[in-house]
Amino acid sequence: MSQIPNVTPMRTTAENQLLELFPSVRARLPGDAASREKAFGAFAEAGLPHRRVEAWKYTDLRALLREAAPLADGASAAALAVAGSSMGPIAALGGLIAIVDGQFAPTLSDLGALPTGVEVAGLADAMGAGHPLLSRLGASITADDAVLALNSALMSDGAVIRVPAGLKPSQPIVVRFARTGAEVRSTYTRVLLVVEDGASVTLVETHEGPAGVAHQDNTAVEILAGDGCVVNHVRLNASGGGGVDLSSLGVRLGADASFATLALATAPALTRHQVFLTFAGERSKASINGAALLHGRQHADTTLVVNHSVPHCESRELFKHVLDGESTGVFQGKIIVAPHAQKTDGKMMSQAVLLGDNATMNNKPELEIFADDVVCAHGATCGQLDDDLLFYLRARGLPKPDAEALMLQAFVGEALETVEDEAVRAVLESVVEAWLKARM
Incomplete structure (x- = not known):
């Protein structure tokens, strides 16, 4: 042999x-x-x-x-x-x-x-x-x-x-x-x-x-x-x-x-x-958030694993992607609930706006639940800017680039609002505004 x-x-x-x-x-x-x-x-x-x-x-x-x-x-x-x-x-x-x-x-x-x-x-x-x-x-x-x-x-x-x-x-x-x-x-x-x-x-x-x-x-x-x-x-x-x-x-x-x-x-x-x-x-809380603003052929991957190994804990995840050009976004999120981690509350959401036909978003949210008394959910959305809302803003005198920037700023702002320190949040908002201005 x-x-x-x-x-x-x-x-x-x-x-x-x-x-x-x-x-x-x-x-x-x-x-x-x-x-x-x-x-x-x-x-x-x-x-x-x-x-x-x-x-x-x-x-x-x-x-x-x-x-x-x-x-x-x-x-x-x-x-x-x-x-x-x-x-x-x-x-x-x-x-x-x-x-x-x-x-x-x-x-x-x-x-x-x-x-x-x-x-x-x-x-x-x-x-x-x-x-x-x-x-x-x-x-x-x-x-x-x-x-x-x-x-x-x-x-x-x-x-x-x-x-x-x-x-x-x-x-x-x-x-x-x-x-x-x-x-x-x-x-x-x-x-x-x-x-x-x-x-x-x-x-x-x-x-x-x-x-x-x-x-x-x-x-x-x-x-x-x-x-x-x-x-x-x-x-x-x-x-x-x-x-x-x-x-x-x-x-x-x-x-x-x-x-x-x-x-x-x-x-x-x-x-x-x-x-x-x-x-x-026990009785702890976590809020995990993120935002990525991509253009050209940039590639941004966010992968997270949240391990609920004890009871009575809460986790929230919110991620925003803005994808222009031929850029690629990735979100992989996994919530693991151990067998004895009862009363776990976990929710996860990924949302992406695709600004071009060649942009790509990959979402893979996962739940691994081994306990029976839990509240867990996940979701993911991908889409373009709302044409009706864009028309509404343009009808009130905003040029298209300004209208798009306003909508994208509001979209990303939902994630930035999770930052409690006002001075830090203001700096992050200025970074987003600079990116949008450069795109315009």
């Missing part, structure tokens, strides 16, 4: 480059080498995700990523000068933590504006010093995901943030990710936010970069919220039109906690934002 030979899968150019990248930079990466080796082994076994991986069905990264960029060397003096000269409006909203070209930049940060009691450390320094909170790194993310494994293997810097129990600052904490230079480089960063019992905080991420430069970024943000916490999170991605942006948000909520997040994307050529949220305590 003949033996079946071992089958070695073919590697793409990008996969081979990533497999060569880790050994070449391993010596200069901070922290525990064993955990990095384990994470890299998981990536090496899985390879880049492709369409046969169900969670990546509509974003075949193996086909889309032709080459893997070298790891950024960190922020030079010139890069810091460039980043310092282009501060956006969000940077002035609160205490600022700057990460430039994948490296924590204390000289561009405004740590003095952070509320008294909030502790911040650069991730690389924290790893070198054995920071006690690093024992909780990875606690919010349980997904078996190759992109997350790659982040864990190659993360070079970021931030560790602690909000002590009972603290309720009025201003947000802003983490600014800035990219500089025309040379294509990759970054792998991680932010860990630990919010202790009874505390409240707003965390804002802003991602910026030069237009037309195909930077490759893999960012992971973990939020661990204790009992009775109120956490608001906003992510703004306007990082230049030519890049690849892979981001992961992991959230773990204690009992009687409240969490809200909104992600707004307007710029990268390819973006994938994945959310993994686990209810670890």
